[in-house]
Amino acid sequence: MTQAHQHTSHGDIGHHGHGHGGGHGGTQQDGDSGQAEILELDAEVLAEHIASITAWLPLEVEPRQIVDLGCGTGAGTFALLERFPEAHVTAVDASAGHLQFLREKACARGVSDRVRTVQTDLDTSRWPDLGTPDLVWASASMHHMAHPDRALRSVHELLAPGGMFAVVELDGFPRFLPADATEGRPGLEERAHKATDSFHAEHVPHRGADWGPMLAAAGFDVQDERTVTVDIAGNRSEAVGRYAHGSLQRIRGAAASTLSPEDLAALDELLDVNSPHCVLYRDDLAVRTERTVWAAHRS
Structure with missing residues (x-):
């Protein structure tokens, strides 16, 4: 879709379009490239x-x-390909750039014969032929749907009898900084997140929803639900710094008009790669968020 909207993969600022193409600012290619970088960092840091x-x-x-x-x-x-070595995956997205990137990775990993890509807008009323899957996986994509009820019904019709639908959603954009950061502006990150509330309310109103009742209403039998707490110390991977930098840069785009001048200046210093205070050089970073998974069977 072009207006309303993956993980992601992990949040919404700068992922406006994850799973559905689109994006704000620059060309479609620029948007795909910027989102792809964050999605790849997300995948690397949160692989476990x-x-x-x-x-x-x-x-x-x-x-x-x-x-x-x-x-x-x-x-x-x-x-999923690693977890289920006999499986074939149909990867669906509206972004041609993301799908091209995925195909290149599949070739590099020697699994291109197990991957099919389909470019489509999942908010259309009629989806293309996606086969009759035993498992449908939707990670950080359902809350971007303009018509989630319709999408849930489409998945229900798509699944093989007894097939499973796994919905993975995050509670919001990850946090990276300690609560007392930054010096002189403690709590900066939380205020920056708060400044994006109106953006999310307008563009991704289903973020943070309880998908259990919606799945049941669409005819699914919700078998289980699990919340996974993510707390990854920055010293575990050098990618955490780049992940934090790219993420905060995207948050800035939506928060800039709402933040105080002092907070905006502090945030800009965190993002300035020429500053010794840049987030890339901090040794106190962590990735903190939660993911909730709903496992539902086609009744």
């Missing part, structure tokens, strides 16, 4: 957590046909 979710899925039989809705650059696609 994605793997733990795929391992947890309460499946009685390993799926052979999987659809990844709003696949982005393929974090879920490749985690």
